[in-house]
Amino acid sequence: MTAPTVRPGAATPDHRDHGPREAGLTSGTPTIVTVASGGGRTYPVRLETGTFLRPRVMRRPGPGLRVVLAAVRASLCAGDDLRLHVHVGPGAHLDLVDPNGTVAYNARGGRAAWRADITLAEGARMTWTEPSFIVSEGADVLRETTVSLAAGARLAWRETLVLGRTGERGGALRSATRVTHEGRELLAEDLDLRDAELRELPGVLGGGRVIGQVAALGSVPDGPAGPHRLDLAGPGVLWRALARRTYESDRVLDEAWRAAVR
Amino acid sequence: MADEDDPGAAARGSGTGALGALLLADARLPTGGHAHSATLEGAVAAGLAAEQVPAYIRARLRTVARTEAAAAVLALRAGRGRPVDYGPVQAALAARTPSAPLRAASASLGRGLTRLARALCPGHPAVAGLATATAATPGLRPLRPVVLGALGAALGLTEAQTARAVLYDDAQTVTAAALKLHPGDPLATVRWVVDAADDIEAAVRAAVAVAAPADLPARSAPLIDQWAAEHAQSTRRLFIA
Numbered sequence: 001m002t003a004p005t006v007r008p009g010a011a012t013p014d015h016r017d018h019g020p021r022e023a024g025l026t027s028g029t030p031t032i033v034t035v036a037s038g039g040g041r042t043y044p045v046r047l048e049t050g051t052f053l054r055p056r057v058m059r060r061p062g063p064g065l066r067v068v069l070a071a072v073r074a075s076l077c078a079g080d081d082l083r084l085h086v087h088v089g090p091g092a093h094l095d096l097v098d099p100n101g102t103v104a105y106n107a108r109g110g111r112a113a114w115r116a117d118i119t120l121a122e123g124a125r126m127t128w129t130e131p132s133f134i135v136s137e138g139a140d141v142l143r144e145t146t147v148s149l150a151a152g153a154r155l156a157w158r159e160t161l162v163l164g165r166t167g168e169r170g171g172a173l174r175s176a177t178r179v180t181h182e183g184r185e186l187l188a189e190d191l192d193l194r195d196a197e198l199r200e201l202p203g204v205l206g207g208g209r210v211i212g213q214v215a216a217l218g219s220v221p222d223g224p225a226g227p228h229r230l231d232l233a234g235p236g237v238l239w240r241a242l243a244r245r246t247y248e249s250d251r252v253l254d255e256a257w258r259a260a261v262r
Numbered sequence: 263m264a265d266e267d268d269p270g271a272a273a274r275g276s277g278t279g280a281l282g283a284l285l286l287a288d289a290r291l292p293t294g295g296h297a298h299s300a301t302l303e304g305a306v307a308a309g310l311a312a313e314q315v316p317a318y319i320r321a322r323l324r325t326v327a328r329t330e331a332a333a334a335v336l337a338l339r340a341g342r343g344r345p346v347d348y349g350p351v352q353a354a355l356a357a358r359t360p361s362a363p364l365r366a367a368s369a370s371l372g373r374g375l376t377r378l379a380r381a382l383c384p385g386h387p388a389v390a391g392l393a394t395a396t397a398a399t400p401g402l403r404p405l406r407p408v409v410l411g412a413l414g415a416a417l418g419l420t421e422a423q424t425a426r427a428v429l430y431d432d433a434q435t436v437t438a439a440a441l442k443l444h445p446g447d448p449l450a451t452v453r454w455v456v457d458a459a460d461d462i463e464a465a466v467r468a469a470v471a472v473a474a475p476a477d478l479p480a481r482s483a484p485l486i487d488q489w490a491a492e493h494a495q496s497t498r499r500l501f502i503a
Contacts, residue, residue: 176480185357188480192325201321202305202314203486211484227491233356233365233399242484 025081025113031055033096035065036089037124045089052082053098064093064125071100076141078110085117088124088153101131101160104171106138115144120153120218127156127261132246134162139171140194147179147217149186154218156260158253160246161191163209169196170209179217179236186217186234208242212249215239216260223259228252282417286410286427289434293374298367299439299501300432301486304493308485312444316454319433323461325483327432329358330407331425331469332479337411338424346391349398352408354475356399361487363494367503371406379413388415425469429462430455442500 028051036045042065047055052075058066075082082102088094104112114133120126135141147155163170172194179187191211193199200206216223217236223229230238239256241249289295302310305318336351359365379389392412395404404412407428414424437451472478493499 185353187360188354188357188478189360189482190480191484192481198321198324201324202310202318203301203321203483203489204325206485208485227488227495229491230360230487231362232360233402238360240484240487242488 024079024111026079027081028052028083030083030085031069032085033067033094034087034089035067035092035094037092041065042092042094050083052076052080053084058097064095064127066095066097069096069098069100074105076102076104076112076114076139078105078107078112080112082112082114083117084115086119086126088118088120088126090121090150091123092121093125094127096126096128098128098130101133103134103136104139104141104173105136106171107140108138111140111142113142113144115142115146117146118155119148120150120155122150123152124150125154128158130159132160132162134165135171135173137164137168137171139173141171141173143173143175145175145177147177149179149181149218151182152218155215156257157213157215157217158257158260159213160249161211161213162246163193163199163205172196179215181218181234181236184234186236187215187232187238205242208244210241210243210246210249212241212243212246212253213238214253214256214260221259221262223256228256277418279418279420279423282414282419283423283427285417286413286419286424287430287434289431289438291378293378294371295374295431295435296438297502298371298435299443299503300435301364301490301493301503302436302439303443303499303501303503304489304496305486306443307493307496308489312440312446315436315440315444315451316457319436319454319458320461321483322432322436322486323429323458323465325481326486327429328465328468328481329355329479330432331428331465332472333405333407334411334414334424334428335421335469335472336475336478337408338414338419338421339411341388341391341412341415344387346387346394348391348395348404348408348412350475351411351478352395352402352405353398354478355405355407356402358478358480358482359405360482361490363490363503364487365402365405366494367490368405368407369403370502372404372409375406375409375413376404379409379416382413383416386416388412421470422466425466426462428469429465433458433462439501 031050031053032048033055034046053069055067058068175191177189215238228239241252243249333355392404433455
């Protein structure tokens with residue numbers, strides 16, 4: 001276990017120009033989940049524990065393989081650079097569950113990163129649930145999610161970003177999402193919530209501090225219509241709920257999630 | 263990159279650049295812009311007060327308008343290239359516009375501008391090449407910033423002029439709609455636009471610094487997307503979007 005690195009003199013909260021590979025971060029070992037399909041079921045090919053997360057297979061009936069991510073150590077602290085690499089082979093079906101969620105702690109001038117790189121081969125299916133990604137007061141975290149879908153691949157993904165623990169205004173978060181479908185860009189979005197004043201402007205988050213999202217990527221399920229539904233230019237739907245509390249966004253998104261995983 | 267004061271810029275264009283910059287920013291241009299509120303109508307329906315309008319302008323200039331300005335600059339460059347190919351910028355912009363009603367609004371404004379471009383400069387390669395945008399996103403007509411960039415290339419605008427026209431138009435669209443939705447002193451709303459100058463110029467600099475469609479800014483404004491959806495489903499409205 002390496003101690004988190006806090007770079008002296010990096011105490012400015014404004015990192016507007018930092019690129020994807022910044023100084024001040026200690027690269028950890030990535031957590032790797034690779035699954036494949038064979039004999040009518042999905043089996044693990046590579047499950048490797050990284051610096052922060054340990055993947056474990058959870059037995060359950062059905063053709064899909066459920067993999068649960070368990071925390072190896074407290075994260076995200078200043079300097080932490082969590083990496084998760086997931087590959088779902090042709091026709092395979094993975095249910096990835098992160099039961100504990102993530103808390104980005106007060107970084108006291110340092111920063112942290114959380115990066116997930118997900119690739120789905122032809123006809124692969126994946127569901128992915130993250131209960132909460134909490135950005136505490138004083139945290140400064142970059143969250144990068146890259147998803148690459150081959151023909152016929154489908155991902156149902158549920159995430160909840162929370163700015164601050166109860167009573168806090170919350171730290172700085174930049175959440176960058178890049179999704180490609182058959183090599184073409186399907187969704188590119190930077191939720192740049194580093195500047196508390198900017199994110200509270202009317203039109204950005206207003207008074208919301210919870211951003212709940214359900215994404216159906218690679219398909220266009222029916223699911224609820226209404227103002228929370230975003231039909232992407234390509235095959236994909238994003239349902240997004242802004243709220244003060246997690247249970248409020250969950251109330252809006254539960255039905256969308258049922259449609260996305262159907 | 264800001265080639266506005268470059269004396270060679272006029273030589274590269276047809277001499278209509280400076281005039282074109284004014285034309286493209288003029289609300290009297292017969293392209294249908296008056297029917298749009300830049301989602302202010304949806305915002306007001308959701309409770310946005312008159313005194314919050316300047317903050318709403320600022321929110322747009324820091325997020326969605328930045329993406330549009332940079333897309334217009336990329337389209338301007340594409341329109342100057344040979345062969346002309348708007349496909350990459352149109353596709354990148356579509357991937358950064360998750361809201362279907364906002365894509366539809368942008369395509370409808372793009373349609374009005376395309377009509378103007380075809381009437382003004384029918385034989386210009388930058389205008390003739392607009393079909394490459396639709397080819398990249400089947401079912402989606404050329405989006406407003408793409409056509410603005412094409413017109414900019416045909417009229418000889420600089421990158422900074424093109425970006426500023428997009429940003430100014432965004433702010434003016436909001437203030438003009440505000441006068442209908444929250445009737446007040448028209449002279450006071452001019453102040454909102456002038457006060458946005460620093461944000462506009464910062465966005466102009468950011469737009470001309472974008473090198474390629476993959477670097478197109480993607481800063482989203484989740485509430486604007488939600489208001490646009492609510493507005494599209496509402497039956498009582500003054501503006502298309």
